[in-house]
Amino acid sequence: MEEEISLVDLIKVLMKRKMYIITIFLLAVVGAYTFSKMTPKIYSAKAVVLLPSEKGTGISTQLLQYLPITGGISGLAGGVGANYTAILKSRSAAEYVVRKLGLEKEYNTNSLQEAISILQKSIKIGDTKENTIEITAEAKSPQLAADISNAYISALKEITSKIMLSSAQREKLFLERRLRETEKLLNEAESKLKSFQEKYKLISVSDETKALIDNMANLQAQKESTQIELNTVNSQINTLQSILKSQAEILGKDPLTITTISSDPKIQTWREKLIESEVNLATLLQDYGELHPKVVELKQQITEIKKVMKEEIERLSNALGTLSTPELFDLSVKRISLEAKYQGLTGLISKYEKKLSELPDLSLQLSRLIRDVKLQEAIYTTLSTQYEQAKISEARESVEIQVLDYAVPPEKHSKPNTMLNVLIAGVASLFLGIFLVFFLEFWKNLKEELAKDEDS
Secondary structure (H helix, E strand, O other): OOOOOOHHHHHHHHHHOHHHHHHHHHHHHHHHHHHHHHOOOEEEEEEEEEOOOOOOOOHHHHHHHHOOOOOOOOOOOOOHHHHHHHHHHOHHHHHHHHHHHOHHHHOOOOOHHHHHHHHHHOEEEEEOOOOEEEEEEEEOOHHHHHHHHHHHHHHHHHHHHHHHHHHHHHHHHHHHHHHHHHHHHHHHHHHHHHHHHHHHOOOOOOHHHHHHHHHHHHHHHHHHHHHHHHHHHHHHHHHHHHHHHHHHHHHOOOEOOHHHHHOOHHHHHHHHHHHHHHHHHHHHHHHOOOOOHHHHHHHHHHHHHHHHHHHHHHHHHHHHOOEOOHHHHHHHHHHHHHHHHHHHHHHHHHHHHHHHOOOOHHHHHHHHHHHHHHHHHHHHHHHHHHHHHHHHHHHHHOOOOEEEEOOOOOOOOOEOOHHHHHHHHHHHHHHHHHHHHHHHHHHHHHHHHHHHHHHO
16 A cells, blocks of 8 residues: 655655755856846837828728738728738838848848848837837847837838839829920920911811811820820739739739730630720710710620629639739729720721821821821820829828837846846746755655665
């Protein structure tokens, strides 16, 4: 029958070998204290950023909201908060901070990638329920810790600005350039027309020719407007696909590309139907105007074609398992539609050019000069309108990231925590000492039992 071990026996064992426990405890506590004092001090500085709570209305804002980035901030509306977090955690943000602060020298490394790796390990991006992000940086000096946190705020503003404003800014700059070019061409066309009229004493053309010229000018203005829209859509698609590509590795997918879309046989078939419909629509608009039943009916058909095309693109994306967004589907259909409209307008303008070329020589020259003036006037009017819209879009899409707290140099170090280290070492050493005491007692009893068995 086994002997029962009482609490008194356990206490006797501990008391008999208490020096083991005390020695281990003192060594652990002194060691932890010494280690904490000798270890280089690390300082932490925290900055707090307030995120926009409302969804933007601009196209670039929508791109940020629709990005399929996971692991976002709980409680934030849409996907904006999640994507700001992703931006702060990105390599681009880290590279910006390394270059801004010259951290390669600070970290004593000649490799940019190594400096980025060290920096990312010292940064913590945390979220709160109040629509804020906390950026905490650790460094060997208080000032550097604060500088790193604040540099991450600058990186967030810089990268976000590029994403949010790139489309609107590019469109506005393009329109500014085209306006200057068109104004110059208009002045040249007016000068040529005036010289021709003074030389040949021809002031005007027939009503039929005038109507022909007006139609051509209107079509050319529509073509110019379509080209500008197409450039904008291409820019938006490129921006979105660039962002999707940067996230593809995280989600283990390939981004849906325009090449994949355009090469699909069903998409090509619907594209041809759309081109044909756009050509017919341009012709009907010239003949009947916006409110004619035939025009209304054809516009409805075009809407249906676009709807089917979007569904087909979504199906294609799901079948291929590619990374995509609803915005990409809409932009892809819009791009195809604009390309079709541009082709249709180009064909119609060619037909009018052919009619114009049948006029007598002097009348032809005068008509072409008048046409050039009308064209540039129509284009200039269109560009001016779109330029004003682009300025509004740029203002609407701008996002101001509000900083609640910039990081300040901390007065005390955050690591090592001497008190915590000593406490952990003391508690752990007590458990270790007690275990060692009972193990030694067990080992002693075991040897005595073995010795008795040998004697018997």
